[in-house]
Amino acid sequence: MAFGMSSKRAYNWFISLVAASCMVLYGYDASVFNSVQGSANWVAYFNNPNNGVLGSINTAYTVGAICGGFFFGGPIADYLGRKVGMAIGCAFVIVATFMQTFAPRGNIGCFIGGRALIGIGQGIALTAGPIYIGELAPPEIRGKIMTFWQMFYSVGSFICFWINYATTRAPQLGEWDWKLVIIFQLLVPVIILGLLPIIPGSPRWYIQRNGDVEKARAALRRVRDTEEEVEEEVLQIREALEYEKEAISSGYSALWKDKSLRKRMYLALVMNAGQQLTGQGSLNTYSTKIYQKVFTHESQISLINALNATFGILFTLNAIWFIDRFGRKALLIGGAIGMGICMIIVASVETQTPDIAGGAKSEPVGISIVFLLFLFILFYKPSWGATVWIWTSEVFSMNVRAQAVGMASQTQNVANTIFQQFFPIFLDNDGFYAFYLFAGINFFLGIFVFFWVPETKKVPLEEIDALFGGENHVRQGEEVLANQKIANISPSVPR
Template structure:
């Protein structure tokens, strides 16, 4: 397949967006179970499950996602390839979607098992996707492309909310399919990804690391780089970095705790990924209806606000496309943290310092102000702690541990969210909007943490990123390793020639 210079950049965007579509799976699924719980037909189909049972279904998904991300995603992406990782995750989501949609009547166990398998599939796909993007995208547009990773989460929520809204308008005609249609539409994106994966090149870094297959790596890079010179330069950089990692660090995951620089990166990645869920976004996602019921009395108003929230989430994330590579990751995380903290302080003050109406709700001006401030919170969150955390996490780890480290760091979001959501509803019930002052404090602390501890990775080549964390430059060190190996090889060849008996004769003859 041949590409001219313009179409190569377009093709780079195409393959990256297909990989980023793995995040649609996550966004859709985050909304689908919340949606079906509102269906009387779903409740009747599964014998009116109580709150504890519904909580167990949520937990089954989370446990599956953590297991997939921590223990399966890294090895699959490393040993079978990034594309195989994405495909495996999508196939599991497809199979589990059928399990949920066609679960026998009253068989909640089948539905619950489907939720767990979907979690495993997403854990695997969400590990492979950002690594693939990071390894194929050129440094100058890597941040822009990774922005779409977070945006596609909002796209998934958007699709689900509006499908659910359409189904709620035709409940009598659809019957049980009012919830089954919402679930089965989850097939759409994973089938599309699986169909498009064969048209995409493999990761050149994976080709060289797994089998030292330089020709396949070169072929993959030729499809996404503008010139032969770029291809050869990048091949050399990858080889040098991988050689150094094998010689000086470790070829396996043990480097994550053996190497001081990698330990530091892992700790920073765990903190900011957990921090992403502690900003307040995780709670807004899971409990937006419960939160808005403290302000609004109309269910239809709340449903409309939730749908608009998903829609604006897409638009707000797009802001990162033009600012993430212009202002950098660190700047966005700091500004986002401060902006979210201010929003949380004001929304807490507006709600707690104004009187309630007779029905327990707030006046319309207070309601509008609350919605505006929470939408403003999303405006700050989406391009910063939403998109940028994923970007930073996917680009800071060296090749030898990248898949495992990204999988573990990203699933810390689920771990933090699971723990936090155990007590937040109680906090909200007991203290109302005073709970949001806690989020304000967390956001300011996160901004301070980033200022002091997170280095800027804007437009830094992946193979040279180690130097930012007190490690060696893997390209420079790898150059020395390769040069040493080449010298040893030449010395060995010279010795072999001189050790042959006829070599002495030839040498003697040539000196006469």
């Protein structure tokens, strides 16, 4: 292959991108309701829902996602498999898309039910997807591959916002101006479901769940270049699992029993909550409302949103070059500082310049604010966008990985739900002075990472525990397996 890439390494990229496509579901849906509620036809179809109903629609999705991630995502990925977790999540999204698109006229309850189902589906898929990538990708490219996880969020937003922009330019569509935006959400889950049967399962899951070493070997042979690599990785997985069963716990209780895992859980919760408090969560949810304080034309705002999603794809790609060169920690700290500075300048420019007729800003001021918010995204996407997902998916040991990733990632929705309850009021009362708050949060997050978050660049998953004050599971597992051989006890038989 070109650039010296072997066919198996290329295949590793392919299967990882299939799993990363689960994030397209999240990116699309995070933008879809922001898009359709601007349609006069949607408002009329559901009898002009008030702000309380609109809030319920958002809350239904968030509660569904939190339930899916906290309570269902981990067990499904652990007991049924990573691929089955992704498939179930996609199936939920497909059913929910039909519920929303073809809800009876005036039946907002059906629409809200679809939002709740789509949240549950995404909570399940977004737990299984990054775990699958982390468990199949070799350590030296794991960071680069996981970058596409965040980039595909921007791909989802890109598709949604441009479809929405196109429908606003075609008034002859009538009610289908909002229905088309929703129905296109079928595209990616159908593609994922079609590709899942042809990609390998997780070797770690095969050994962890069924003790099936041969299936694990078969899966690894499809993505590793040599038999030596396959055997070495199988041995590492078995050693780590044996130690976790003997010395820690094979269940989720290890998250509370093991001091090292508790530390990782606390760090992951703060980082995932922080991801949404950087200002990105508010910009994504209320970008239209924010830009309405600067621009008066709806088409301008729609175009800016679409361009924002487009540049978000390009900006996330920066992480590919940086993530395994400079490491996770440097990106997180640099991103936090850059975002904080952007927020201070945005707030200063908007609050210290005069309004023109209609309460908007002059064109040069408006362009400056858009440029600064795009610059904010330039800092956010490769750092607190992509890197938080990468770090979260790689720091937990196999016995708790699925549950921990599900809980940590859904902390994003918990933080977003709480914060977004008062941000619109804050924005209405204080305008762009609210952005000074984001600046302070970003600087705090940079300090937090500097003092408390260790670097995980290129560390094998089975050896990552030692970074957090825990035992090296591979080395400890070597002793367990050696003792079992001496005692002539099969590793698969409980002691």
